[in-house]
Amino acid sequence: MFRQVLLSRLPPRMLPLVAAVLLERKERKETGFYHWRREKHPYYNLTVKILRARNIKGTDFLSKADCFVELRLPTASPLTYRTRVIDNSSDPEWNETFQYRIHNAVKNILELTLFDEDVLMSDELTSVVFDVTGMKPGHRLKHTFKLKEDKEELDVEFFLEKSTNAPGEVITNGALVAYPCLCLQGVINKDEKSTVREQGSSHFKLSLPGAYEKQLCIPCKSDSDQGCGIPFVFHVGQEMCAELDIELEQTITVLQDGVSPDFEKHSTVLGSGIVPLQSLPLGKEVDMAVSLGKGLSVDLHVKAEQIAKDLDVRLGFDLCKEEREFLDQRKEIVSRALKKTLKLREDLSKDEVPVIAVLGSGGGMRALTSFYGSLFGLQQLNLLDGITYVSGISGSTWCMSMLYQDSEWSCKDLRGSISNARDKMSSSKVGAFSSERLKYYFQELNAMENAGRKVSFTDLWGLIVEYFLQQKEDQSKLSDQQEAVKRGQNPYPIYAAVNVRPNVSGDDFAEWCEFTPYEVGFRKYGAFVKTENFDSEFFMGRLIKKHPEPRICYLQGMWGSAFAASLDDVFLKVVGSGLSFLESLGDVVKVIDDCRRFHFRDPMRLKTRLVIPGGPLIQIFQDFFKSRVTAGETFNFMQGLYLHRDYVSLNKFVVWKGTHLDAFPNMLTPVEENLYLVDGGFSINSPFPVVVHPERDVDVILSFNYSWEAPFEVLELTQRYCKEREIPFPQIILKKEDEENPKECYMFMDAENPKAPIVLHFPLVNDTFHKYKAPGLERESEEEKSFGDFVIEEKDSPYRTLNFTFESQDFDKLVELSSYNVVNNKDAVFKALNLALSRRKQKRR
Incomplete structure (x- = not known):
């Protein structure tokens, strides 16, 4: 109605302009680019x-x-x-x-x-x-x-x-800028009139400074041939005023002493020439002869054209279309669940429905097991249908990825999923290092590398995790989880990792990257790609080369890559007393440098290993690991994008710290060829940064901390993270006794700022569980008392971070403890939800 009144009062000459603006907004909404604009x-x-x-x-x-x-x-x-x-x-x-x-x-x-x-x-x-x-x-x-x-x-x-x-x-979202991209396609042929009389092989070297493609080498055929006739492609920014450099090079092989099998190769540049891209008419095929000097020339058939299609990288800070559609569906489910659980008299309108996020910290199998228990506790309170987001890092992501294999997991009794997980956790992991399994690992890694993917020890760790969790090959991918959220039937999963820089501590620089069934991206830059396109090659916002979406096991390895830094220790813990296995492995893995000089939390601190095994695996190991370093890398989908002139005005960047990399745009991620994605625990051991941003409008955060020590560190680090970026977050105030003897649940909120989320924090403690088997119900028999009387962090605890196999009873203890800690704090949980409801209603007024 307001729009109709406004249009009726506008002068006729303004109507076409307004209609064009409205049409443009409609087009943007359909394409999903909500915050990009043309400038x-x-x-x-x-x-x-x-x-x-x-x-x-x-x-x-x-x-x-x-x-x-x-x-x-x-x-x-x-x-x-x-x-x-x-x-x-x-x-x-x-x-x-x-x-x-x-x-x-x-x-x-x-x-x-x-x-x-x-x-x-x-x-x-x-x-x-x-x-x-x-x-x-x-x-x-x-x-x-x-x-x-x-x-x-x-x-x-x-x-x-x-x-x-x-x-x-240009196209920009205020943080990144995408220039027009040129595609130069051509075929190079050696001129029939020119000959190369020297003995040896000759080839052309083509390079285009600033292009995505590196130097191309095109071999020449014999002089009797018509020419090479081999096509080439370059992608380059239209702004770069680049020149195509062509060199004709000859390589001669010289035998040592005439009879020795040793030989040397000598290369000589026979001639060179350039083709300025500005001299080529866009969109037209051109035949030209390029002089290389010394009587040599080449014939080129080329075409330069601007890529007209839309960007394949979504530039925008808003949620993607699919996530917003999920929220519309999920709010109806959350509304019904909260009305029933909180005994509300009236139905909630969509604007009144609070957004509740559940976070799981890192902690290996301890985190995986405990997260099952925490979610089961929420189900016992009939709150699982009231959750909008579930997010995790490291071990918690392993729990999530197992749950989301079932597209109806939260609609079922979780005891079935927990029983299945118990079977996996209590089974032996020694088979992960059998000769057959090792052969499978390296065949998989070699196949990935041959397909053009970057491969590292993190990928090897992912295959090991696959065995730990499934004991079989898992063909599922993250995008398969779209089935689990397309009707809003489960909470929306957000897996988190951080992008770091080599030789820079994760404490000093870490950019949070979120993985969902629909998108992978950085909210810091407002840059996202479709999940099925992750690990493909992009340049200037365009998809250059599509690779198959990686299986989820490789993401699991990256999400929990902190353990890849300790593969030797993992082997030792899993194999136990099988020292003969480690001795034979010593012939396989050789450490060829010392990484003690690196910062402990630096994810690039892994040792470089040279793998030379004996037996039938020798060729596989040698081919894959020879001269390979341990840093995990993937293609940077932001490569070729630049920082906007006003990016410093965005609070997502910490530019006010003069020494922070955010103040050096020439060193930030968009100029890098690769992403270095690692375990989020190298920065903050809980995925707070992916849910606290205003785009997700989260009202209540249920934070489950499974770390071995420092139960409140994630809150303090998140508070600092939010303060630096002007993100509303409650102040974390703790007493000394809380630090020394933490309780089961803590509530933090900012009464004066309703935009700050209410945070309920659950440290992993055995506070009253050792005495009560259920809230208010004491343990009576010796068996019941024995079941609950254990210390999680003791020296000989089965829940040590590097322990990947739990006895069935130890698994059950941890699940029941985590579940009990939720149910025992029902009043605190319900109080937080009611406060969130009250805030939502006040906002509506």
Whole structure:
């Protein structure tokens, strides 16, 4: 009605414009791009003149520095430029000028690095980063960079002027920017008139700086052939003004001493040429002869065209269409469940239904087992249908992935699922390291690598987890779990991991990545891909090469990759006293470096292992593990996207900390080729960051902590995480006795800020369970007392983190304890839900 009244009052000339805006919104809603927009920004020509440096001290104490400066501006050019070297001078002067064309939509950060040239390797003396954003066009800016406290300085002159090029359009969500992408396709043929008389094989090397594809090598056929006729493809940003470089190279094999089987290969560049992409008409096929010099040339048949299809990466901070559809269906189920359980008099409207999230922490099989118990406790309170989200990391994800194999799991009595899990947990795990199983592992890994996937020890660990959990091959994938949520019949699962950087502690830099049945992505960047496309190759927001979706066991290995750091210990714990197995394994696994210098929480601290087994597995092991490092990697689906010029205004980035990587856009994830996804426990040992963001509008968080120690650490770390990003979260205030002797349940809330979730936190403790077999019902017989009288964290506890096999009774104890702790705190749970209902109703008013 309001829209109709508004339209009726608009002048006729405005109606077409309004209709176009409404149509655009409708189109965005249908495609799922809710927060992206098209923006046009001007181009500018940036001139950088490196003038001089003063008081420079080199690394050689016997002489003065031999200085040069490198310039890097990756948002404008893929190339690194450098000045000439000024020999033996403390005050080098260059007066060299460099030109860039920059686009005003992105955060243009120029890096200037001062080097002291050496014969073997140039030493980096210092580096500065300069934000071009604040410069005024038409004004010359001379800036002196203070390099060190002892009066070392670098003088640079900048000049920015508006380009004559028309403004360029980009797609952006305010954090990331997607440029238009060009696809260059062609066929290269050697000119019939030119011959290569030298003996040996010749080939063409093709490279396009800034393109997704690396250097391509195309072998030439014999001179009698018409040419190579082999196609090539490059993908590159339209903004890069790139040039296709073509080299004709000849390789000659020389035998040593004429008879020795040893040989050397010598390569010689016979000629080279370039093809500027700007010289090619877009969308048209072109035949051309490219001179390589020295009487050589090649015939090219090429076509450059802009990729017109929509982005394959969803740019937006809102929930995806499928998750919002799930919420609409789930709210009806939650409304009925809460009305019945809380004995409400009236039905809840959709706006009044609170969003409740259940979180499971890490902790290996202890977490898996306990999470079963916690969920069973919620079912006993008739609250499982009142839950909207279930999220976990590490061992809790193993529990979730087993449950979601049944598309109706929460609608059934969980005792059946728990009994099945007991059988798996209490069975021997030694078979995971049998020769037949090892052969299966490496055949699987070799097949993955041959298919173009990046493979690491984390994937090996995933196959081991598959055996631990299933004792058989599990062909299921994460996207299969769409069946479990398409009618809203179960809570929505969110699996969490963190993206880290090599040689940077997870405490200092970790970006949370969420995995759901429909999408995988980073809410920090507002970038998501369809789950079935995870681990495929993307560039500039476009799908370049589709790989099969990985089986869920590989995700399980990555979600719980903290254990991959201790594979030797896992073997020892699983095999037990079977030292002969470890001795034979010693012939298989060789540690070839020492990782003690790395930070304990650094996920890249794994040792490099060289695998050379004996027996029939030798070739498989050698082929797969030779010279392989242990870092887990996957293709970065954000590669080729840039940070928006105003990304610093988003509270999802911690840029106010000058040393945080968020303040260095040239070092952030979009510029990386790979993601390094690891166990979320390397950052916060509970998946709070994936549910506290306002997009999910969570009212109540039931946090289950299964860590061996520090029962409140996840709350304190989450509080800091939220404070840094201005996310509402209650203040965590604890007494000393709580730290020393934690109770079963704690409630935290911010009475003055209804946007902050109410947090119910359940440490894994045996507080009253040892005395009561049910709330208010004491244990009487000696058997009952013995069942409940145990200490979870004692030295010889069966629940140690590296223990992957529980006795049936130990499994039952932990499940019943976790369930009891929920049921015994029914009043606290119901109080939190009623408070959430009250808040929702106040919001509606």
